[in-house]
Amino acid sequence: MSLRIGIIKGDGIGPEIVTEAIKVLNKTGEIFDFSCDFKQLLLGGASIDVHGVPLTEETIAAAKQCEAVLMGSIGGDAKTSPWYQLEPSKRPEAGLLGIRKALNLFANLRPAILYEELKGACPLKEEITQGGFDLMIMRELTGGLYFGRRETKEIDGLLTAIDELTYNEDEIRRIAKRGFDIARKRRKKVTSVDKANVLDSSRLWRKIVEEVAEEYPDVTLEHMLVDNCAMQLVKDPKQFDVILTENMFGDILSDEASMVTGSIGMLASASLNETKFGLYEPSGGSAPDIAGKGIANPIATILSAAMMLRFSFDRDQEADAVERAVSQTLRDGYRTIDIMSEGKIQVGTKEMGDLICERIHK
Numbered sequence: 036m037s038l039r040i041g042i043i044k045g046d047g048i049g050p051e052i053v054t055e056a057i058k059v060l061n062k063t064g065e066i067f068d069f070s071c072d073f074k075q076l077l078l079g080g081a082s083i084d085v086h087g088v089p090l091t092e093e094t095i096a097a098a099k100q101c102e103a104v105l106m107g108s109i110g111g112d113a114k115t116s117p118w119y120q121l122e123p124s125k126r127p128e129a130g131l132l133g134i135r136k137a138l139n140l141f142a143n144l145r146p147a148i149l150y151e152e153l154k155g156a157c158p159l160k161e162e163i164t165q166g167g168f169d170l171m172i173m174r175e176l177t178g179g180l181y182f183g184r185r186e187t188k189e190i191d192g193l194l195t196a197i198d199e200l201t202y203n204e205d206e207i208r209r210i211a212k213r214g215f216d217i218a219r220k221r222r223k224k225v226t227s228v229d230k231a232n233v234l235d236s237s238r239l240w241r242k243i244v245e246e247v248a249e250e251y252p253d254v255t256l257e258h259m260l261v262d263n264c265a266m267q268l269v270k271d272p273k274q275f276d277v278i279l280t281e282n283m284f285g286d287i288l289s290d291e292a293s294m295v296t297g298s299i300g301m302l303a304s305a306s307l308n309e310t311k312f313g314l315y316e317p318s319g320g321s322a323p324d325i326a327g328k329g330i331a332n333p334i335a336t337i338l339s340a341a342m343m344l345r346f347s348f349d350r351d352q353e354a355d356a357v358e359r360a361v362s363q364t365l366r367d368g369y370r371t372i373d374i375m376s377e378g379k380i381q382v383g384t385k386e387m388g389d390l391i392c393e394r395i396h397k
């Protein structure tokens with residue numbers, strides 16, 4: 036059985052961290068008896084260097100032939116990289132937005148996990164972090180304020196800016212279903228976050244989420260206003276399983292949630308469409324400041340590969356095995372520089388990948 040996986044190594048630390056995730060996938064395949072058929076694709080700065088544009092039709096077509104795509108981060112240093120002399124629509128980030136749109140990736144998943152072993156990196160009080168936490172933010176990615184009509188014009192002599200926030204019931208229903216499906220694979224609780232005391236779009240959101248919830252009687256639904264959710268994430272993050280929310284609220288809350296885990300190098304993410312297809316990538320950027328030094332933390336990318344096994348290939352056992360191997364490596368005291376603490380053993384990108392591979396078993 037061969038899994039067709041597109042690989043976008045990306046820019047900066049991308050090639051280093053993706054190489055380790057490929058190693059982990061191959062090792063998992065050896066143990067669980069599957070193979071991976073990797074297809075290399077170009078996106079972002081790497082594509083600009085070869086084709087002059089951050090995304091080509093060829094990359095889109097090749098990605099569509101794959102069952103899932105694993106990506107390192109893209110982009111460079113905005114102050115020094117020649118990519119940022121180009122107009123905004125030709126810069127690396129435009130490639131990322133373009134591929135998300137072309138593949139109709141409307142659901143963004145960002146887990147925020149505080150590992151017991153890393154709780155020293157968490158800025159919250161110890162009584163809150165005791166035992167760690169594990170929540171998932173499911174953010175709508177292709178609608179709402181970021182995709183609405185916008186303009187700035189003079190009204191009654193005053194410069195006035197307008198941004199439109201639109202959601203239709205189908206857009207809400209499809210993301211809600213995804214949220215409940217994911218909750219079913221976890222602790223069976225959805226917290227739907229909105230601002231229904233003010234916004235019409237949030238009132239429709241709440242109505243449709245309640246309709247979808249009826250199809251999932253085994254999953255508990257609660258509603259929470261976004262301002263309260265922002266507070267609860269730092270007061271009691273353990274209460275959450277899946278947080279389901281619209282584009283802008285999700286953008287803000289997922290950054291807050293990642294901050295409370297304490298390390299960007301540990302955070303995976305996935306963007307899914309209506310089929311099993313997904314684009315999997317670390318939450319962090321391309322870290323040009325440490326690129327090529329062999330010190331980047333590959334764990335976020337390795338955990339993104341585990342999400343890929345779980346959500347695109349329904350290989351929960353294999354995903355569990357990778358996640359267990361990561362936890363065991365941390366328990367055994369190994370750390371990359373970004374998560375290093377006193378008394379632990381510092382390792383580089385490649386060694387971390389090797390140590391995790393050694394710990395994968397059925």
Ligand code: NAD
Pocket residue numbers: 048052107108109110111112113128131299300316318319320321322323324325330331332333335373
């Ligand atoms: P960044 O996440 O790349 O770096 C922020 C800090 O975190 C840096 O000090 C970096 O060294 C560190 N860091 C990030 N990932 C790490 C890892 N795996 N291991 C160890 N340390 C790590 O954010 P930035 O500096 O704001 O952005 C750099 C570039 O990345 C920009 O071009 C930006 O547009 C791009 N970016 C891309 C994505 C994406 O591809 N989805 C996301 C965010 C930023």
